[in-house]
Amino acid sequence: MTHPLFHAQSSARRFGGKPGDYQAIHDWLDATKEIFCDFRHRALRHHSQGVFEAERLFGHAIRNSEGRLVPTRYIAEQHIKEDCGGIVPSVSDWLSRIRPEAWMSRGYTGPVGDRPHDP
Secondary structure, rough: OHHHHHHHHHHHHHHHOHHHHHHHHHHHHHHHHHHHOHHHHHHHOHHHHHHHHHHHHHHHHHHHOOOOOEEEHHHHHHHHHOOOOOOOOEEEEEEHOOOOOOOOOOOOOOOOOOOOOOO
């Protein structure tokens, strides 16, 4: 799905209530689009650890506008499955597909200002 609103509408269809009941969770999952605005933003929260992080942030469940308790984990898992072909990948699934580069694994002991990107 291309927008958190569509995920919220999908949650309302699945769990009852109104899209606004779910919007904050879906906005949080997709907030990483601010950093990287293509599918790769999903590597930061669209995984099993992201589901548990959402639960820590929003609580174990939300009460929708119909009074129904809906587990946060179910809402986050639904969002991720809609975006990731029906699965909830692990962090390892995402990170194992990063192509290693030399700069990623070399320690640097030079003074500050000598490193790439230092002011």
